Amino acid sequence: MALQQEEALAMASGRRRKSKEDSKAAPQHDGLAGKRRLPSNADDVQRVQKRPRLHQEPRKVRQRIERPGIPAPTRTSAFVVPDRPSPPYREDDKEGHFVYELGDNLTSRYKILSKMGEGTFGRVLECWDRKNKDYVAIKIVRNVQKYRDAAMIELEVLNTLEKNDAAGQYHCVSLLEWFDYRGHVCMAFERLGLSLYDFLRRSGYLPFHVSLVRSFGQQLLESVAYLHDLELIHTDLKPENILLVSLEHSKQAGSRSSSRSLPENSDIKVIDFGSATFKDQYHSSIVSTRHYRAPEVILGLGWSFPCDIWSVGCILVELTTGDALFQTHENLEHLAMMETVLGRIPESMAAAANENARRYFTHRRDRWQLDWPGGASSRRSVRSVARLAPLKSLLGKQSDKSLRHYLDALVDLLKRMLEYDPDKRITAREALRHDFFRVEPALPAVDLRASVSDELTEHAPEKEPSISHAEPANAAVVGLCTSGKPGSSQATEPEGASKPGSGVSSTVQEEL
Numbered sequence: 001m002a003l004q005q006e007e008a009l010a011m012a013s014g015r016r017r018k019s020k021e022d023s024k025a026a027p028q029h030d031g032l033a034g035k036r037r038l039p040s041n042a043d044d045v046q047r048v049q050k051r052p053r054l055h056q057e058p059r060k061v062r063q064r065i066e067r068p069g070i071p072a073p074t075r076t077s078a079f080v081v082p083d084r085p086s087p088p089y090r091e092d093d094k095e096g097h098f099v100y101e102l103g104d105n106l107t108s109r110y111k112i113l114s115k116m117g118e119g120t121f122g123r124v125l126e127c128w129d130r131k132n133k134d135y136v137a138i139k140i141v142r143n144v145q146k147y148r149d150a151a152m153i154e155l156e157v158l159n160t161l162e163k164n165d166a167a168g169q170y171h172c173v174s175l176l177e178w179f180d181y182r183g184h185v186c187m188a189f190e191r192l193g194l195s196l197y198d199f200l201r202r203s204g205y206l207p208f209h210v211s212l213v214r215s216f217g218q219q220l221l222e223s224v225a226y227l228h229d230l231e232l233i234h235t236d237l238k239p240e241n242i243l244l245v246s247l248e249h250s251k252q253a254g255s256r257s258s259s260r261s262l263p264e265n266s267d268i269k270v271i272d273f274g275s276a277t278f279k280d281q282y283h284s285s286i287v288s289t290r291h292y293r294a295p296e297v298i299l300g301l302g303w304s305f306p307c308d309i310w311s312v313g314c315i316l317v318e319l320t321t322g323d324a325l326f327q328t329h330e331n332l333e334h335l336a337m338m339e340t341v342l343g344r345i346p347e348s349m350a351a352a353a354n355e356n357a358r359r360y361f362t363h364r365r366d367r368w369q370l371d372w373p374g375g376a377s378s379r380r381s382v383r384s385v386a387r388l389a390p391l392k393s394l395l396g397k398q399s400d401k402s403l404r405h406y407l408d409a410l411v412d413l414l415k416r417m418l419e420y421d422p423d424k425r426i427t428a429r430e431a432l433r434h435d436f437f438r439v440e441p442a443l444p445a446v447d448l449r450a451s452v453s454d455e456l457t458e459h460a461p462e463k464e465p466s467i468s469h470a471e472p473a474n475a476a477v478v479g480l481c482t483s484g485k486p487g488s489s490q491a492t493e494p495e496g497a498s499k500p501g502s503g504v505s506s507t508v509q510e511e512l
Helices: 002-013 040-044 145-163 196-202 210-229 306-321 331-342 347-352 379-386 391-398 407-417 428-432
Strands: 110-118 122-129 134-141 175-181 184-190 242-244 249-252 260-263 268-270 361-364 367-370
Touching: 110 134, 122 184, 134 145, 145 175, 145 184, 196 242, 196 260, 196 306, 210 268, 210 306, 210 428, 306 391, 306 407, 306 428, 331 367, 331 379, 331 391, 347 367, 391 407, 407 428
Parallel strands: none
Antiparallel strands: 110 122, 122 134, 134 184, 175 184, 242 268, 249 260, 361 367
């Protein structure tokens, strides 16, 4: 194992070409963002799988945690197709991105079919695996040393997840293998379905049926509980990073003008562990995509496992209403939105905030109060905050009618997940025992699936599909975005004319 890790690290640092960005020094950090102790008055602060599995809490990870390090890379010579050589060598672009053409071979084993996404780290390509006769999503990291280093950390996380969950019961994406190709770290993943965000988008942002919300929420919490048992914090949970396993979906006539898309299976997997952090590793000061960022991060109080729970709470609201809960791009407006939905931020947290965040508050007569609307940047910002409502009212107005029998239970769960004080916030395992997941009202069975199939769903091809020239829209930040339909094990290699892109996953630009 030691030799394998040495080989992996050697490959991570070697065989790279210089670029402008490569020559820059790695970003300097301003010190460990450790957890601050709140003032002494803190104690005074108001403390579908096809049928969802809603009563089975997964076993806790065994006490001994395996940290196996970086997995050994696959040697590119391990599988060679003589008549499928790699294309002539091409220089990377000026930012260190891999340059390719659709239809190229990525080693002789993989054929590039389409571009699935692009982000700061590199690109995700849909490829055909000639060895296993199946589709894969390959993440090709930029040939810049700091991104290669980050890829090694992600590989260590993915290897830890796999070694501690051989049965694959905790809903994390599977790394099939990785290899080094012309200076680029390449990670081959299983190809999955649409993200929950893309599914909402295709449904016109209609809220999910409560049965799906419960199923998605339970699986997500099972995954987060597993990560936390391993002393891992995901730090970037959002609907874009939760993918459906199934690529099949159908349409059901909804109560509104557009029709609702429904997955044939509610199984999900969590992706993008590029920002995941072990408890004992360096904690950067800012984590999470803006809409899902916990208050302790904004206030500079340090962060740990509870920041993931806050993100899950925001995700559950979004799945229930169809809209992101906190649609904002600045800290003060974000905090004002929190207060509108959840009530006043505890004075103890305001007093403990770092110097930069304390400017969002006024301090008069020994009281800390959010400087709102006085400190608002614009009238538009004030109007955006005013459009929100307290949590129960917001859910009651915007959710699917199927929620009405579960509303009180969901509101109670969300208030515990969106507790300001991270020390008082519910844990993932506690949330799994909540009544929202365990209590069944006496309701008639509901068939979520429609008899009308979605025209977007394709049947498995007799041959491998041809390459796609479609490019993803707004693909500024992508973890691992996948879509399409899995290939038959009997499929032959894709050739012929291209067809419209089946599998473009739009993404949201992260704002820090």
